[in-house]
Amino acid sequence: MTKLTSQHETTGGIPASAAGGILHIDLDALGANWRTLRDKAGGAETAAVVKANAYGIGIEQAVPALGKAGCRTFFVAHLSEAIRVRAVVPDATIYVLNGLFAGTGPTYAAYGLRPVLGSLEEIEEWAGFCRADGQRRPAAIHVDTGMNRLGLTVPQGLALKDRAELKDFETALLISHFVSAEENDNPLNGEQIEAFEAVRSSLPWIPASLPNSSGIFLRDKPRYNLVRPGYALYGGNPTPDRDNPMKPVVGLEARIVQLRWVEADHTVGYNGRWLALEKRRIATLSVGYADGYPRSASARGKSGEDLLAGMIMVAGHPCPFAGNVSMDLITIDVTAVPEKEIQRGDTVTLIGGDLTIDEVGRRAGTIGYEILTSLGTRYARAYRGGQG
Numbered sequence: 001m002t003k004l005t006s007q008h009e010t011t012g013g014i015p016a017s018a019a020g021g022i023l024h025i026d027l028d029a030l031g032a033n034w035r036t037l038r039d040k041a042g043g044a045e046t047a048a049v050v051k052a053n054a055y056g057i058g059i060e061q062a063v064p065a066l067g068k069a070g071c072r073t074f075f076v077a078h079l080s081e082a083i084r085v086r087a088v089v090p091d092a093t094i095y096v097l098n099g100l101f102a103g104t105g106p107t108y109a110a111y112g113l114r115p116v117l118g119s120l121e122e123i124e125e126w127a128g129f130c131r132a133d134g135q136r137r138p139a140a141i142h143v144d145t146g147m148n149r150l151g152l153t154v155p156q157g158l159a160l161k162d163r164a165e166l167k168d169f170e171t172a173l174l175i176s177h178f179v180s181a182e183e184n185d186n187p188l189n190g191e192q193i194e195a196f197e198a199v200r201s202s203l204p205w206i207p208a209s210l211p212n213s214s215g216i217f218l219r220d221k222p223r224y225n226l227v228r229p230g231y232a233l234y235g236g237n238p239t240p241d242r243d244n245p246m247k248p249v250v251g252l253e254a255r256i257v258q259l260r261w262v263e264a265d266h267t268v269g270y271n272g273r274w275l276a277l278e279k280r281r282i283a284t285l286s287v288g289y290a291d292g293y294p295r296s297a298s299a300r301g302k303s304g305e306d307l308l309a310g311m312i313m314v315a316g317h318p319c320p321f322a323g324n325v326s327m328d329l330i331t332i333d334v335t336a337v338p339e340k341e342i343q344r345g346d347t348v349t350l351i352g353g354d355l356t357i358d359e360v361g362r363r364a365g366t367i368g369y370e371i372l373t374s375l376g377t378r379y380a381r382a383y384r385g386g387q388g
Protein backbone atom coordinates (compact mmCIF):
# COMPACT_ATOMS: atom_id res chain seq x y z
CA MET A 1 0.00 0.00 0.00
CA THR A 2 1.25 3.46 -0.92
CA LYS A 3 2.04 5.70 2.01
CA LEU A 4 0.50 9.05 2.70
CA THR A 5 3.63 11.02 1.89
CA SER A 6 3.36 13.56 -0.91
CA GLN A 7 0.52 15.98 -1.63
CA HIS A 8 -2.75 15.17 -0.03
CA GLU A 9 -6.15 16.71 -0.26
CA THR A 10 -8.83 16.26 2.30
CA THR A 11 -12.53 16.89 2.34
CA GLY A 12 -13.43 20.19 3.94
CA GLY A 13 -9.91 20.77 5.22
CA ILE A 14 -10.05 17.75 7.54
CA PRO A 15 -6.68 16.00 7.90
CA ALA A 16 -6.32 12.39 6.75
CA SER A 17 -6.04 11.35 10.41
CA ALA A 18 -9.66 12.44 10.89
CA ALA A 19 -11.04 10.86 7.71
CA GLY A 20 -13.07 7.65 7.75
CA GLY A 21 -11.44 6.51 4.53
CA ILE A 22 -8.24 7.42 2.73
CA LEU A 23 -8.06 7.10 -1.03
CA HIS A 24 -4.53 6.76 -2.42
CA ILE A 25 -4.19 7.73 -6.06
CA ASP A 26 -0.90 7.02 -7.83
CA LEU A 27 -0.58 9.44 -10.74
CA ASP A 28 2.80 7.96 -11.73
CA ALA A 29 1.10 4.60 -12.24
CA LEU A 30 -1.57 6.38 -14.31
CA GLY A 31 1.15 7.86 -16.55
CA ALA A 32 2.94 4.50 -16.78
CA ASN A 33 -0.33 2.80 -17.78
CA TRP A 34 -0.88 5.38 -20.52
CA ARG A 35 2.64 4.68 -21.86
CA THR A 36 2.04 0.91 -21.72
CA LEU A 37 -1.13 1.36 -23.79
CA ARG A 38 0.66 3.71 -26.22
CA ASP A 39 3.34 1.05 -26.74
CA LYS A 40 0.60 -1.54 -27.41
CA ALA A 41 -1.27 0.76 -29.81
CA GLY A 42 0.99 0.02 -32.78
CA GLY A 43 1.53 3.61 -33.84
CA ALA A 44 -2.07 4.76 -33.40
CA GLU A 45 -2.52 7.91 -31.33
CA THR A 46 -3.40 7.03 -27.74
CA ALA A 47 -6.14 9.19 -26.27
CA ALA A 48 -7.50 8.97 -22.71
CA VAL A 49 -11.13 8.59 -21.67
CA VAL A 50 -11.62 10.75 -18.57
CA LYS A 51 -15.42 10.74 -18.25
CA ALA A 52 -17.09 10.43 -14.84
CA ASN A 53 -14.40 12.51 -13.12
CA ALA A 54 -11.62 10.41 -14.71
CA TYR A 55 -13.32 7.19 -13.53
CA GLY A 56 -13.60 8.63 -10.04
CA ILE A 57 -9.96 9.60 -9.47
CA GLY A 58 -10.33 13.32 -10.25
CA ILE A 59 -10.22 15.17 -13.59
CA GLU A 60 -8.11 18.03 -12.22
CA GLN A 61 -5.34 15.63 -11.10
CA ALA A 62 -5.57 12.87 -13.73
CA VAL A 63 -5.71 15.01 -16.87
CA PRO A 64 -2.52 17.05 -16.22
CA ALA A 65 -0.69 13.83 -15.28
CA LEU A 66 -1.82 12.19 -18.54
CA GLY A 67 -0.82 15.34 -20.42
CA LYS A 68 2.67 15.15 -18.92
CA ALA A 69 2.88 11.50 -19.99
CA GLY A 70 2.20 12.66 -23.57
CA CYS A 71 -1.56 12.38 -24.05
CA ARG A 72 -3.06 15.05 -26.33
CA THR A 73 -6.65 13.89 -26.88
CA PHE A 74 -9.30 13.38 -24.19
CA PHE A 75 -12.84 12.00 -24.23
CA VAL A 76 -15.54 12.81 -21.69
CA ALA A 77 -19.27 12.03 -21.57
CA HIS A 78 -20.65 15.45 -20.62
CA LEU A 79 -20.09 19.00 -21.78
CA SER A 80 -19.61 20.07 -18.15
CA GLU A 81 -16.75 17.55 -17.81
CA ALA A 82 -15.18 18.84 -21.03
CA ILE A 83 -15.10 22.37 -19.61
CA ARG A 84 -13.25 21.04 -16.54
CA VAL A 85 -10.75 19.25 -18.78
CA ARG A 86 -10.24 22.39 -20.86
CA ALA A 87 -9.37 24.35 -17.70
CA VAL A 88 -6.36 22.11 -17.02
CA VAL A 89 -5.14 21.34 -20.58
CA PRO A 90 -5.59 24.51 -22.67
CA ASP A 91 -4.20 23.00 -25.90
CA ALA A 92 -5.63 19.46 -25.86
CA THR A 93 -8.27 18.05 -28.20
CA ILE A 94 -11.43 17.26 -26.22
CA TYR A 95 -14.40 15.19 -27.43
CA VAL A 96 -17.81 14.86 -25.74
CA LEU A 97 -19.13 11.33 -26.24
CA ASN A 98 -22.77 11.77 -25.24
CA GLY A 99 -23.61 13.78 -28.31
CA LEU A 100 -24.75 17.28 -29.15
CA PHE A 101 -27.66 18.58 -27.09
CA ALA A 102 -29.88 21.14 -28.85
CA GLY A 103 -28.62 24.70 -28.52
CA THR A 104 -25.21 23.87 -27.03
CA GLY A 105 -23.16 24.73 -30.16
CA PRO A 106 -22.00 28.13 -28.79
CA THR A 107 -20.63 26.47 -25.63
CA TYR A 108 -18.63 23.98 -27.73
CA ALA A 109 -17.28 26.88 -29.75
CA ALA A 110 -16.45 29.03 -26.71
CA TYR A 111 -14.31 26.31 -25.14
CA GLY A 112 -12.92 24.80 -28.34
CA LEU A 113 -14.62 21.42 -27.72
CA ARG A 114 -15.72 18.76 -30.20
CA PRO A 115 -19.04 16.92 -30.07
CA VAL A 116 -19.28 13.26 -31.03
CA LEU A 117 -22.30 13.37 -33.36
CA GLY A 118 -24.38 10.25 -32.96
CA SER A 119 -27.43 10.80 -35.20
CA LEU A 120 -28.39 12.53 -38.45
CA GLU A 121 -30.23 15.15 -36.39
CA GLU A 122 -27.04 15.97 -34.49
CA ILE A 123 -25.07 16.16 -37.75
CA GLU A 124 -27.67 18.55 -39.18
CA GLU A 125 -27.60 20.69 -36.06
CA TRP A 126 -23.77 20.93 -35.95
CA ALA A 127 -23.63 21.67 -39.69
CA GLY A 128 -26.27 24.38 -39.26
CA PHE A 129 -24.41 25.89 -36.33
CA CYS A 130 -21.13 25.94 -38.30
CA ARG A 131 -22.82 27.50 -41.35
CA ALA A 132 -24.38 30.26 -39.25
CA ASP A 133 -21.11 30.77 -37.42
CA GLY A 134 -19.06 30.86 -40.64
CA GLN A 135 -16.50 28.29 -39.41
CA ARG A 136 -15.95 24.62 -40.27
CA ARG A 137 -15.57 23.46 -36.68
CA PRO A 138 -14.33 19.92 -35.94
CA ALA A 139 -16.57 17.09 -34.71
CA ALA A 140 -16.49 13.30 -34.58
CA ILE A 141 -19.13 11.01 -36.06
CA HIS A 142 -20.22 7.91 -34.16
CA VAL A 143 -21.41 4.85 -36.09
CA ASP A 144 -23.19 2.12 -34.16
CA THR A 145 -21.91 -1.36 -35.05
CA GLY A 146 -23.81 -3.40 -32.46
CA MET A 147 -24.32 -1.54 -29.20
CA ASN A 148 -27.71 -0.09 -30.22
CA ARG A 149 -27.20 2.83 -27.92
CA LEU A 150 -25.65 5.85 -29.67
CA GLY A 151 -24.52 6.37 -33.22
CA LEU A 152 -25.68 6.31 -36.83
CA THR A 153 -26.80 2.95 -38.18
CA VAL A 154 -24.37 1.26 -40.57
CA PRO A 155 -26.64 2.03 -43.60
CA GLN A 156 -26.75 5.69 -42.51
CA GLY A 157 -22.96 5.62 -42.18
CA LEU A 158 -22.54 4.13 -45.65
CA ALA A 159 -24.80 6.86 -47.12
CA LEU A 160 -23.00 9.66 -45.30
CA LYS A 161 -20.47 10.42 -48.04
CA ASP A 162 -23.25 11.90 -50.22
CA ARG A 163 -24.64 14.26 -47.59
CA ALA A 164 -24.11 17.98 -48.16
CA GLU A 165 -23.72 18.71 -44.41
CA LEU A 166 -20.28 17.07 -44.41
CA LYS A 167 -18.95 20.14 -46.22
CA ASP A 168 -20.11 22.45 -43.44
CA PHE A 169 -17.86 21.11 -40.69
CA GLU A 170 -14.55 19.34 -40.25
CA THR A 171 -15.11 15.59 -39.95
CA ALA A 172 -12.21 15.06 -37.57
CA LEU A 173 -12.85 11.48 -36.44
CA LEU A 174 -15.05 8.47 -37.19
CA ILE A 175 -15.69 6.24 -34.17
CA SER A 176 -17.52 3.10 -33.12
CA HIS A 177 -17.52 1.22 -29.82
CA PHE A 178 -17.11 -2.47 -28.94
CA VAL A 179 -19.82 -4.45 -27.18
CA SER A 180 -17.60 -7.15 -25.58
CA ALA A 181 -13.97 -6.44 -26.40
CA GLU A 182 -12.85 -8.04 -23.10
CA GLU A 183 -13.97 -11.41 -24.59
CA ASN A 184 -11.30 -12.21 -27.17
CA ASP A 185 -13.30 -15.09 -28.65
CA ASN A 186 -16.65 -13.31 -28.95
CA PRO A 187 -17.60 -13.39 -32.68
CA LEU A 188 -19.27 -10.01 -32.28
CA ASN A 189 -15.82 -8.36 -32.24
CA GLY A 190 -15.09 -9.49 -35.78
CA GLU A 191 -18.59 -8.53 -36.96
CA GLN A 192 -18.18 -5.04 -35.50
CA ILE A 193 -14.74 -4.62 -37.07
CA GLU A 194 -16.16 -5.66 -40.44
CA ALA A 195 -19.10 -3.24 -40.22
CA PHE A 196 -16.82 -0.41 -39.07
CA GLU A 197 -14.37 -1.15 -41.87
CA ALA A 198 -17.15 -0.89 -44.47
CA VAL A 199 -18.19 2.56 -43.24
CA ARG A 200 -14.61 3.72 -42.76
CA SER A 201 -13.55 2.78 -46.28
CA SER A 202 -16.50 4.75 -47.69
CA LEU A 203 -15.18 7.85 -45.87
CA PRO A 204 -11.43 7.22 -46.27
CA TRP A 205 -10.36 10.81 -45.51
CA ILE A 206 -11.72 10.71 -41.94
CA PRO A 207 -9.31 9.41 -39.25
CA ALA A 208 -10.87 6.42 -37.50
CA SER A 209 -11.05 5.15 -33.92
CA LEU A 210 -12.48 1.89 -32.59
CA PRO A 211 -10.74 0.25 -29.56
CA ASN A 212 -11.45 0.92 -25.91
CA SER A 213 -9.03 -0.54 -23.32
CA SER A 214 -9.80 -4.18 -24.06
CA GLY A 215 -9.99 -3.54 -27.82
CA ILE A 216 -6.29 -2.62 -27.80
CA PHE A 217 -5.51 -6.18 -26.63
CA LEU A 218 -7.73 -8.02 -29.13
CA ARG A 219 -6.04 -10.60 -31.33
CA ASP A 220 -7.40 -8.82 -34.43
CA LYS A 221 -5.59 -5.57 -33.47
CA PRO A 222 -8.18 -3.14 -34.91
CA ARG A 223 -6.19 -0.01 -34.05
CA TYR A 224 -6.85 2.47 -36.87
CA ASN A 225 -5.68 6.04 -36.18
CA LEU A 226 -6.58 6.54 -32.52
CA VAL A 227 -7.35 4.29 -29.54
CA ARG A 228 -9.62 5.30 -26.63
CA PRO A 229 -8.66 3.53 -23.39
CA GLY A 230 -10.36 4.37 -20.12
CA TYR A 231 -10.54 1.56 -17.54
CA ALA A 232 -7.02 0.18 -18.14
CA LEU A 233 -5.48 3.61 -17.47
CA TYR A 234 -6.89 3.44 -13.96
CA GLY A 235 -5.51 -0.06 -13.33
CA GLY A 236 -8.47 -2.19 -14.42
CA ASN A 237 -7.64 -5.45 -16.17
CA PRO A 238 -8.39 -5.12 -19.91
CA THR A 239 -7.71 -8.87 -20.38
CA PRO A 240 -9.86 -10.57 -17.69
CA ASP A 241 -8.86 -14.07 -18.86
CA ARG A 242 -5.16 -13.24 -18.36
CA ASP A 243 -2.92 -11.50 -15.81
CA ASN A 244 -3.44 -7.77 -15.53
CA PRO A 245 -0.75 -5.93 -17.55
CA MET A 246 -1.64 -2.61 -15.87
CA LYS A 247 -0.37 -1.04 -12.64
CA PRO A 248 -2.82 -0.34 -9.81
CA VAL A 249 -3.68 3.35 -9.53
CA VAL A 250 -6.19 3.36 -6.67
CA GLY A 251 -5.89 2.14 -3.08
CA LEU A 252 -8.48 2.58 -0.36
CA GLU A 253 -7.99 2.38 3.40
CA ALA A 254 -10.73 2.54 6.02
CA ARG A 255 -10.42 3.40 9.67
CA ILE A 256 -11.49 1.09 12.50
CA VAL A 257 -13.90 3.01 14.75
CA GLN A 258 -14.60 0.23 17.25
CA LEU A 259 -13.67 -3.37 18.04
CA ARG A 260 -16.08 -5.60 19.96
CA TRP A 261 -16.86 -9.21 20.76
CA VAL A 262 -20.19 -10.60 19.62
CA GLU A 263 -21.54 -13.61 21.53
CA ALA A 264 -22.69 -16.83 19.88
CA ASP A 265 -26.21 -16.72 18.36
CA HIS A 266 -26.16 -12.92 18.00
CA THR A 267 -26.47 -11.14 14.68
CA VAL A 268 -24.57 -8.18 13.26
CA GLY A 269 -26.01 -5.19 11.43
CA TYR A 270 -29.37 -4.17 9.94
CA ASN A 271 -32.00 -6.88 9.61
CA GLY A 272 -29.79 -9.36 11.44
CA ARG A 273 -28.59 -10.95 8.22
CA TRP A 274 -25.30 -12.34 9.61
CA LEU A 275 -25.22 -14.77 12.52
CA ALA A 276 -22.24 -15.44 14.79
CA LEU A 277 -22.24 -19.22 15.34
CA GLU A 278 -19.73 -18.78 18.14
CA LYS A 279 -18.12 -15.77 19.82
CA ARG A 280 -16.58 -13.52 17.12
CA ARG A 281 -14.59 -10.31 17.12
CA ILE A 282 -16.11 -7.59 14.97
CA ALA A 283 -14.42 -4.40 13.74
CA THR A 284 -16.58 -1.48 12.61
CA LEU A 285 -15.16 0.70 9.83
CA SER A 286 -16.01 4.32 9.06
CA VAL A 287 -16.90 3.72 5.39
CA GLY A 288 -20.30 2.76 3.97
CA TYR A 289 -22.45 2.75 0.87
CA ALA A 290 -22.70 6.54 1.06
CA ASP A 291 -18.99 6.48 0.23
CA GLY A 292 -19.69 4.41 -2.85
CA TYR A 293 -18.76 1.05 -1.34
CA PRO A 294 -21.57 -1.08 -2.76
CA ARG A 295 -24.22 -2.45 -0.40
CA SER A 296 -24.28 -5.51 -2.65
CA ALA A 297 -20.97 -6.51 -0.98
CA SER A 298 -22.96 -7.25 2.23
CA ALA A 299 -22.26 -10.63 3.88
CA ARG A 300 -25.57 -12.43 4.54
CA GLY A 301 -25.16 -15.82 6.18
CA LYS A 302 -23.32 -17.33 9.10
CA SER A 303 -19.86 -16.79 10.58
CA GLY A 304 -17.20 -18.95 8.97
CA GLU A 305 -19.18 -19.50 5.75
CA ASP A 306 -17.43 -18.80 2.47
CA LEU A 307 -19.79 -16.09 1.13
CA LEU A 308 -19.39 -14.17 -2.11
CA ALA A 309 -19.21 -10.83 -0.29
CA GLY A 310 -16.77 -8.08 0.62
CA MET A 311 -13.27 -8.85 1.90
CA ILE A 312 -10.70 -6.67 3.54
CA MET A 313 -7.03 -6.92 4.50
CA VAL A 314 -6.40 -6.37 8.21
CA ALA A 315 -2.76 -6.34 9.31
CA GLY A 316 -1.95 -8.77 6.50
CA HIS A 317 -4.91 -11.11 7.17
CA PRO A 318 -7.85 -11.37 4.76
CA CYS A 319 -11.08 -10.83 6.74
CA PRO A 320 -14.67 -11.21 5.53
CA PHE A 321 -17.48 -8.68 5.85
CA ALA A 322 -20.12 -9.49 8.47
CA GLY A 323 -23.71 -8.38 7.81
CA ASN A 324 -25.17 -5.62 5.69
CA VAL A 325 -23.07 -2.68 4.56
CA SER A 326 -24.67 0.40 6.17
CA MET A 327 -24.74 3.95 4.89
CA ASP A 328 -21.68 5.05 6.88
CA LEU A 329 -20.26 1.85 8.39
CA ILE A 330 -19.04 -1.62 7.43
CA THR A 331 -18.72 -4.45 9.96
CA ILE A 332 -16.05 -7.11 9.44
CA ASP A 333 -15.14 -10.36 11.18
CA VAL A 334 -11.58 -10.00 12.48
CA THR A 335 -11.56 -13.08 14.73
CA ALA A 336 -8.70 -14.54 12.67
CA VAL A 337 -6.41 -11.57 13.44
CA PRO A 338 -4.34 -11.91 16.65
CA GLU A 339 -5.96 -9.61 19.18
CA LYS A 340 -2.89 -7.46 19.84
CA GLU A 341 -2.33 -6.76 16.15
CA ILE A 342 -5.21 -4.32 15.74
CA GLN A 343 -6.69 -1.50 17.71
CA ARG A 344 -9.14 1.36 17.41
CA GLY A 345 -7.96 3.97 14.88
CA ASP A 346 -5.97 1.55 12.72
CA THR A 347 -6.54 1.58 9.01
CA VAL A 348 -7.35 -1.51 6.97
CA THR A 349 -7.23 -2.08 3.22
CA LEU A 350 -10.46 -2.15 1.21
CA ILE A 351 -8.76 -1.76 -2.19
CA GLY A 352 -5.10 -2.75 -2.65
CA GLY A 353 -2.88 -5.80 -3.15
CA ASP A 354 -5.00 -8.84 -4.06
CA LEU A 355 -8.12 -6.76 -3.49
CA THR A 356 -7.94 -5.20 -6.94
CA ILE A 357 -10.76 -3.07 -8.29
CA ASP A 358 -11.73 -6.05 -10.47
CA GLU A 359 -11.87 -8.35 -7.43
CA VAL A 360 -13.79 -5.84 -5.31
CA GLY A 361 -16.29 -5.49 -8.16
CA ARG A 362 -16.64 -9.27 -8.54
CA ARG A 363 -17.27 -9.67 -4.81
CA ALA A 364 -20.02 -7.05 -4.99
CA GLY A 365 -21.65 -8.65 -8.05
CA THR A 366 -20.62 -5.75 -10.28
CA ILE A 367 -17.61 -4.60 -12.31
CA GLY A 368 -14.51 -2.66 -11.30
CA TYR A 369 -15.70 0.23 -13.49
CA GLU A 370 -18.60 0.80 -11.08
CA ILE A 371 -16.32 0.54 -8.04
CA LEU A 372 -14.05 3.26 -9.46
CA THR A 373 -16.74 5.64 -10.64
CA SER A 374 -18.60 5.39 -7.31
CA LEU A 375 -15.58 6.34 -5.17
CA GLY A 376 -17.01 8.74 -2.65
CA THR A 377 -16.50 12.37 -1.80
CA ARG A 378 -15.91 11.90 1.96
CA TYR A 379 -12.53 10.24 1.63
CA ALA A 380 -9.29 12.07 2.20
CA ARG A 381 -7.64 11.89 -1.20
CA ALA A 382 -3.87 11.40 -1.24
CA TYR A 383 -2.29 11.92 -4.65
CA ARG A 384 1.28 11.00 -5.38
CA GLY A 385 3.46 11.66 -8.44
CA GLY A 386 2.11 12.99 -11.69
CA GLN A 387 5.07 15.20 -12.49
CA GLY A 388 5.81 13.42 -15.81
Ligand SMILES: *Cc1c(COP(=O)(O)O)cnc(C)c1O
Nearest residue numbers: 049177212213228229230231232
Ligand atom coordinates in the same frame (compact mmCIF):
# COMPACT_ATOMS: atom_id res chain seq x y z
C1 LIG B 1 -16.19 4.67 -21.96
C2 LIG B 1 -15.81 4.60 -23.39
C3 LIG B 1 -14.51 4.22 -23.78
C4 LIG B 1 -13.50 3.69 -22.79
O1 LIG B 1 -13.84 2.36 -22.46
P1 LIG B 1 -12.96 1.48 -21.44
O2 LIG B 1 -13.59 0.14 -21.50
O3 LIG B 1 -13.09 2.14 -20.11
O4 LIG B 1 -11.56 1.50 -21.94
C5 LIG B 1 -14.18 4.30 -25.12
N1 LIG B 1 -15.09 4.70 -26.04
C6 LIG B 1 -16.36 5.04 -25.72
C7 LIG B 1 -17.31 5.43 -26.79
C8 LIG B 1 -16.76 4.98 -24.39
O5 LIG B 1 -18.03 5.30 -24.06
